[in-house]
Amino acid sequence: MRPSFVLGATALLAACATGRPATGPTPAPESSVRATVPFASTYERRSDAAVLIRDATVLTGTGTELARASVLIRDGLIEAVGPDVAAPAGVTVIDGRGKVVTPGLIDTHSHLGVYAAPGTSAESDGNEATNPVTAEVWAEHSFWPQDPQIPLAIAGGVTVIQVLPGSANLIGGRSATLRLVPARTVQEMKFPGAPYGLKMACGENPKRVYQSRGPSTRMGNMAGYRAAFIEAESYASKWKAWRLSQKGERPPRNLRWETLAGVIQGEILVHNHCYRADEMAQMLDLAREFGFRIRSFHHAVEAYKIADVLAREGAAASMWADWWGFKMESYDGIPENAALVEQAGARAIIHSDSPDGIQRLNQEAAKALAAGRQAGLSLTRAQAIRWITSNPAWALGIDDRTGTIEPGKEADVVIWSGDPFSVYAKAERVFNHGWQVYDRSDPSRQPTTDFHLGQTAPGVGR
Amino acid sequence: MRDMTLRRPWAARAAAGCLVLALAAAPAAGQTIAIVGGTAFPVSGPKIENATIVIRDGVISAIGAGLAVPPDATRIDAAGRWITPGLMHPSTGTGLNGVVAAVREGRVSGDLSAAFNVLEGIDPAAVQIPIARAGGVTAAVVVPSGGLIPGQAVAIRLAGDRVEDLVLRSPVAMRIDLSEGSREAGGGSRAGASARLRQVLRDAGVYARRRADYERAEMQPLAAPARDLEALQPLLRGEVPAYVAANRASDIRTALRIAGETGIRMVILGGAEAWRVGPALAQAGVAVAVDPYDNIPSFDGLGARPDNAALLRAAGVTVLLYESQAGGPRNLRFAAGHAVRNGMAWEEALRAITLAPAQAFGLGESHGALAMGRAADLVIWTGDPFEFATAAERVFIAGREAATRTRQTELLERYRTLPPRY
Numbered sequence A: 001m002r003p004s005f006v007l008g009a010t011a012l013l014a015a016c017a018t019g020r021p022a023t024g025p026t027p028a029p030e031s032s033v034r035a036t037v038p039f040a041s042t043y044e045r046r047s048d049a050a051v052l053i054r055d056a057t058v059l060t061g062t063g064t065e066l067a068r069a070s071v072l073i074r075d076g077l078i079e080a081v082g083p084d085v086a087a088p089a090g091v092t093v094i095d096g097r098g099k100v101v102t103p104g105l106i107d108t109h110s111h112l113g114v115y116a117a118p119g120t121s122a123e124s125d126g127n128e129a130t131n132p133v134t135a136e137v138w139a140e141h142s143f144w145p146q147d148p149q150i151p152l153a154i155a156g157g158v159t160v161i162q163v164l165p166g167s168a169n170l171i172g173g174r175s176a177t178l179r180l181v182p183a184r185t186v187q188e189m190k191f192p193g194a195p196y197g198l199k200m201a202c203g204e205n206p207k208r209v210y211q212s213r214g215p216s217t218r219m220g221n222m223a224g225y226r227a228a229f230i231e232a233e234s235y236a237s238k239w240k241a242w243r244l245s246q247k248g249e250r251p252p253r254n255l256r257w258e259t260l261a262g263v264i265q266g267e268i269l270v271h272n273h274c275y276r277a278d279e280m281a282q283m284l285d286l287a288r289e290f291g292f293r294i295r296s297f298h299h300a301v302e303a304y305k306i307a308d309v310l311a312r313e314g315a316a317a318s319m320w321a322d323w324w325g326f327k328m329e330s331y332d333g334i335p336e337n338a339a340l341v342e343q344a345g346a347r348a349i350i351h352s353d354s355p356d357g358i359q360r361l362n363q364e365a366a367k368a369l370a371a372g373r374q375a376g377l378s379l380t381r382a383q384a385i386r387w388i389t390s391n392p393a394w395a396l397g398i399d400d401r402t403g404t405i406e407p408g409k410e411a412d413v414v415i416w417s418g419d420p421f422s423v424y425a426k427a428e429r430v431f432n433h434g435w436q437v438y439d440r441s442d443p444s445r446q447p448t449t450d451f452h453l454g455q456t457a458p459g460v461g462r
Numbered sequence B: 001m002r003d004m005t006l007r008r009p010w011a012a013r014a015a016a017g018c019l020v021l022a023l024a025a026a027p028a029a030g031q032t033i034a035i036v037g038g039t040a041f042p043v044s045g046p047k048i049e050n051a052t053i054v055i056r057d058g059v060i061s062a063i064g065a066g067l068a069v070p071p072d073a074t075r076i077d078a079a080g081r082w083i084t085p086g087l088m089h090p091s092t093g094t095g096l097n098g099v100v101a102a103v104r105e106g107r108v109s110g111d112l113s114a115a116f117n118v119l120e121g122i123d124p125a126a127v128q129i130p131i132a133r134a135g136g137v138t139a140a141v142v143v144p145s146g147g148l149i150p151g152q153a154v155a156i157r158l159a160g161d162r163v164e165d166l167v168l169r170s171p172v173a174m175r176i177d178l179s180e181g182s183r184e185a186g187g188g189s190r191a192g193a194s195a196r197l198r199q200v201l202r203d204a205g206v207y208a209r210r211r212a213d214y215e216r217a218e219m220q221p222l223a224a225p226a227r228d229l230e231a232l233q234p235l236l237r238g239e240v241p242a243y244v245a246a247n248r249a250s251d252i253r254t255a256l257r258i259a260g261e262t263g264i265r266m267v268i269l270g271g272a273e274a275w276r277v278g279p280a281l282a283q284a285g286v287a288v289a290v291d292p293y294d295n296i297p298s299f300d301g302l303g304a305r306p307d308n309a310a311l312l313r314a315a316g317v318t319v320l321l322y323e324s325q326a327g328g329p330r331n332l333r334f335a336a337g338h339a340v341r342n343g344m345a346w347e348e349a350l351r352a353i354t355l356a357p358a359q360a361f362g363l364g365e366s367h368g369a370l371a372m373g374r375a376a377d378l379v380i381w382t383g384d385p386f387e388f389a390t391a392a393e394r395v396f397i398a399g400r401e402a403a404t405r406t407r408q409t410e411l412l413e414r415y416r417t418l419p420p421r422y
Helices: A003-016 A149-155 A204-209 A218-245 A255-264 A277-290 A303-313 A337-343 A357-374 A381-388 A390-395 B128-134 B190-209 B211-215 B226-231 B249-262 B274-284 B308-314 B329-341 B346-351 B355-360 B407-415
Strands: A051-059 A065-074 A077-082 A092-095 A100-103 A105-110 A158-163 A171-179 A197-201 A269-273 A294-298 A316-319 A348-350 A413-416 A427-432 A435-439 B032-040 B048-056 B059-065 B074-077 B082-085 B087-092 B137-142 B151-157 B167-177 B242-246 B266-270 B287-290 B319-321 B378-381 B392-397 B400-402
Touching: A051 A381, A051 A413, A100 A105, A105 A294, A105 A357, A105 A381, A105 A390, A149 A158, A149 A357, A149 A427, A149 A435, A158 A357, A158 A390, A158 A427, A171 A255, A197 A255, A204 A218, A218 A255, A218 A277, A269 A277, A277 A294, A277 A303, A294 A303, A303 A316, A303 A337, A303 B407, A316 A337, A316 A390, A337 A348, A337 A357, A337 A381, A348 A357, A348 A381, A348 A390, A357 A381, A357 B329, A381 A390, B032 B378, B087 B329, B087 B355, B128 B137, B128 B329, B128 B392, B128 B407, B137 B167, B137 B329, B137 B392, B190 B211, B190 B226, B190 B249, B242 B249, B249 B266, B249 B274, B266 B274, B274 B287, B274 B308, B287 B308, B287 B355, B308 B319, B319 B329, B319 B355, B329 B346
Parallel strands: A051 A092, A051 A100, A105 A158, A197 A269, A269 A294, A294 A316, A316 A348, B032 B074, B032 B082, B087 B137, B167 B242, B242 B266, B266 B287, B287 B319
Antiparallel strands: A051 A065, A065 A077, A100 A413, A158 A171, A171 A197, A413 A427, A427 A435, B032 B048, B048 B059, B082 B378, B137 B151, B151 B167, B378 B392, B392 B400
C-alpha cells in the first residue's frame, strides 16, 4: 500500500467490508415463463495438451498428502492421481520432483473487476450505496474483465473467485462465481452451473453509510433485513400461487424480491459479511425465521468465539489470516482464528477481500496454519490447504466440480516451486479446467490485460 | 552506552509547537546476559555460527564465535536458533497501524504541518506495541501523514512505560508528500505542490537568515507560520532527511531535483516506480523505502512491480522495506521474505529491516546490528525469521527481555475451549 493512500486504503477496506453478491444461472421464480437464463454463461473450456505431472508431492484438498505421486490431466479433467499413473501416448510429462501440487486456489471474497485497478472513482463499481437493500443489483454487471489485477491473481494460483458487491448495504446484491481466465466479457468467465450468491452485511458499514436515513444502529440493520425478507416471502407466495393456478395476470416481476425469493427457495447462497460473534448468532436466527441457510460468514473475525455454533449450524467461516483492529468490529481478531474454527469441526476458509491478498492466499493460509501450530493445535498442511481450495469450493456450491485433486474433477491445478506454505514459494504453472493459463517460465503463457499495453514496462503486471 | 539520548541541537530555539522532551536513556542497568550457541546474523558483518552474545547494561558488550561466558552472566542456550538484530519498521502510523479511528493520531488538519511532531500522540500502553514485538519488531519509525508536509517522524523502541522511555530520536525526518496525495495541497496539480514546497523551503531559509526582521515584522509575509519555518531548520541544516512519498518516476525525479537545488537529504517513501530511476537515486545517495507487496498499477505508479527492491539493490540504491497490511507491523519479516521471493538477496532483505533504516534515520551507530557497543535489541528465532513457521522465541530491547504476551494471547486462551469461562 502506498503512503499517499494510507487513509484512502482504510476507506477502501471499509468499502470492501461493505457489500456484494452475484450468482450464476439459477432459475428465478418466473423462470418458467422465460425461455432462457438471463446473462447466461458463455464460458468454453480451452483445450490443451494432456499433461502428466510425475513424482510430485500432492496436497489433494481432501485432507490427504501424497508423496511421489502423479497427476494426469486430460480433456479438462483430472483423470488419475496416485503413485502409479501410466503415461498415455503423446502426453506432456512434467517433472514434479521437489514441487508441490495443489488444487487451484478459490477465493470466496473478491472485488476484482468491480473495484478495478487503476483505482479511479470511475471504476468504483462495487457498492450501489443508494439504498440499504439493493438485492436487485448483480455484481457481474459491474465486472470489468480487463482489470489488470486479474493476471496478478492468476499468477498467485487462483483459478476461481466469487465476485461480490461491497458491504455498504444490508443486502448488497448478487455475487458471481467466475473462472479466472482472460476474457472479453464476464459471461465468458461465469462458472457454468454455479449457484448465485447473495451479499449481506452486518454491523458497522451499513449503519455508517445510511446514518441519516437509517439504519443507523445494529437493531436498525436487523429490522431492515426482516422487512426485506417479509416482502420477499409475499412476492414468492404470489408467484407460487400464480404458477399453480395459472389464473389471472402474471404477477409483475421485481428484481429485488426475485433475488430474495431465490434465497428463501434455497437456490441462491447467502454470503454474509459479519465480524462479531454475537451478530453471527443473530443472523443465524434471522435465517431460521425466514427458512434459509447462511452458507458462509465473511470477515468472520470473531468466528473463533462461536466455532462450535458454526460447526453445528453448518455455516462456513471465511476469514483473513490475521487482519485486526482497523475498525472496532475487527478489534478482537486473532491469528489463531482459522485454526480454532478448523479444530471445532467447522468449515474454515481463508479469503482475501483484497487485490493484494488474493495474490498470496497461500501465504495467508500459511500464517494461519503457523499461528495454530504455535498455539499447540495439531494441524497438517493437508488440512490447511483445504482452507483455500475445497472449503471455498463448498461455500460456492461448486465442490462437486472443483476444489480437490480427484479423478473426475475439473482440472484446476497449481504446481508450486516448493512448499506452498513457505514465504518463498511461487506458483510455477496454473491449470484452469485443464488449460495451462499460466507458466512462470514462459511469457507466452502469462496473460496481460489491455490496460497494460503500451503503458507499463515488459514484465510488469505478470 | 552511546547515542541513546536525543540529539536536539536546535531545541533551544524550538518555537512553540515543537516538541521538546528531556530524554532519558532507558538502560537496563545491572543484568548481564549471555546468549550462547545460536547462529547470529549481525548484519554489520558475516554470520557467526555458535555465537556468544554478551549483553551488559543494555548494550552488546561482546559478540563472537565460542566466546567465554562471563561468570556473572545469565546464560541463555540458543542452540539451533537464529539470532538477528531487532527489526526496525521504517514506516508505521502513530498507533502502529491497524488502529481504530479512536486512536489515530498521525494527522493534524491543514496541509503544511512541519511543526507537528507525532511523539506525544504515541501511547506506550497501546495494545499494538506488544503485538508488533511478538513479530520481532523492536523499533519503529512513526510517521505522520496527510498534506504536503505532514510533519515530523520519530524513531521509537517498542518498550517502556513513558514516551521518554520509547523515544530513540525525535525528529528523525520531515515527512513530505510529492505523490498523488499532495495534489490538493498544490491547488490540484503536482506542479503546484512542488512549487509550493520549493517556496516553503526557500522561505524557511529566509526566515533563518532574517529572524530579527521577521520578529519586527519588517519583511514580506512568508509561505508558512514561524513555527513551521522553525521546524524546517533541522532539515535545511542536514540534521534530518526529508522522508518524501513519491511513486511515479517523474515525481521521484522532481524530489531529486528539489534535493539538488536545496541540498537537503532525502529518503523516498513508497517509490513504486523507483526501479526506473535507480542510477539517479544511487548517484544522489537517496535511499528508498519499498513496500514489497506493491505491484498493482495506478496512475500514481503504473510501473509498480514486485521486484522493485531487487532492481534497486542491483542499481546500488539503499533499500528499506516496510509493509502496511491490515495484519500490522508484526508481519514486517514476511514482507522481507516476499522481497526475497521476488529476487532480493536474503542478507539484503534483513539489512533492509534493520541496519538500513537505522542508518537512514540517524541511528546507524547505535542500532540495527549485532555489534559491540550497540543497543542490545535482538531476537532469538526458532529458524529463518522470514518463514511463516518460524516464531520469535525471545525478544530483547535495550538488553531487557520484552514481553510478547498480547491481548490476542488472552483472547486465544479464553476461547480455545468453548464455551469460554468469563
